[in-house]
Amino acid sequence: MKKILRILALLMVFGLLFSACATPAAEEVPAEEVAPVEEAEEVVEEKLVVGFSLLTRTHTFYMLMEEALDDEAVKQGVEIVAVDANMDNATQLNQVQDFITQGVDAIILTPVDSAGIEAAIKLANDAEIPVFTMDTAATGDGVVVSHVATDNYAGGVLDGEYAVEVLDGKGEVAIIGCAGIESITLRTQGFQDAVKDYPDIEIVASTDCKCDGAIACDQTADLLVAYPDLALVFGTGDPFGLGAMTAITAANREVYVVSLDGLPEGIAEVKKGGLFLCTVAQDPDLIARTTLQNIVKYLGGEEIDPLILISPYVIDIKNAP
Known part of the structure; x- marks a missing residue:
């Protein structure tokens, strides 16, 4: 009997030692709350829109100018809204009014009448839409940002x-x-x-x-x-x-x-x-491209020259291409 009691005592001691040495269970730590990831908004940059009223589409010079302007617009990421004034000053005035209503970013003119275009330019000035001219300059009090032409x-x-x-x-x-x-x-x-x-x-x-x-x-x-x-x-x-x-x-x-x-x-x-x-x-291609490049620079905050003259040259039988 004493032997049995001795064995039981030893078992109790071993049990206590085992309990003391056992690794305590890890406490559950609540996971940190992670803020949901917001999806980045896609920024779509709107194209600049430029209204262009040209003198006529019946003259090769102006046709070449319009072709160059369209090509440069693709390179610059600009939308051109081109209309033909058909050699009529009243038509050109109406076209400028339409551009203002459409809210274009800039206007290019090849004036039908250098003096007669003043009223249209002033309307654009009042609407705070910058005006640029090509080939033929405007006269009067209307403000033109820059003029590009042949000398x-x-x-x-x-x-x-x-x-x-x-x-x-x-x-x-x-x-x-x-x-x-x-x-x-x-x-x-x-x-x-x-x-x-x-x-x-x-x-x-x-x-x-x-x-x-x-x-x-x-x-x-x-x-x-x-x-x-x-x-x-x-x-x-x-x-x-x-x-x-x-x-x-x-x-x-x-x-x-x-x-x-x-x-x-x-x-x-x-x-x-x-x-x-x-x-x-003359160089209608260079005139048109220079004008549109100036518009992009100006609307981007750069300073541009108010007058850019492109030198002409003689073509005769000795150098005709």
Whole structure:
């Protein structure tokens, strides 16, 4: 019996020792609450929208300008809303009003009338929409951020100098122009200044062909009758020079033509090696691209030049591409 009691006592001691050495159960620690992850909002950057009212879509120069503007717009991520003013100042005013209603970010104009566009520009100014012009500048009190164009005065000088050389400093000259267009006015002034130091060169007539080649043809036909000694015609644009060339050819007269634009049609006529001696070239592609690049910079907060003039150059039979 004593042996049994001794064994039981030993078992109780071992039980107590085992209990003391056992690893206590780990306390459950509540997991930290993790804030739900918010999905990042996708930021969609809206395209800049630029309204463009061009003088006409019937003139190759403006067609080339619009093509370049559309191409540059794709590169810049800009939407162009282009409309044709169709040589009508009232139409252009209405188009600017439409742009304002649409809330465009900027407006590009090739003005139908340099003075007449003032009211439209002021409306855009009041709506705090920046205005940019190409090719033809606006006059008056309307605020234009920047104007990009050919150096039209220099182009007229180049044509005048060419005329002086081919006429050997003497002869009767007529100018076929287009009233109300600032770029044409500058070309005319440049031509007149280039020949004014040659007293034997006489400008016998200056016409307004309404920027229409067919009218330029009719006017030249009348000039050929009125001035039998007419030696040269300065077409202030290739369509006018080509119109004059048509009349000269029909009359079988030997009257030279110098012109300004550098359009494919003008270059093709130069390459014939006939009386259409030269065209002073512009770069409608560069004008359009520079204008749109300036708009993007300006709306991005950069400063841009208020006037950018692109130098013209003579294309004649010696360098016609």
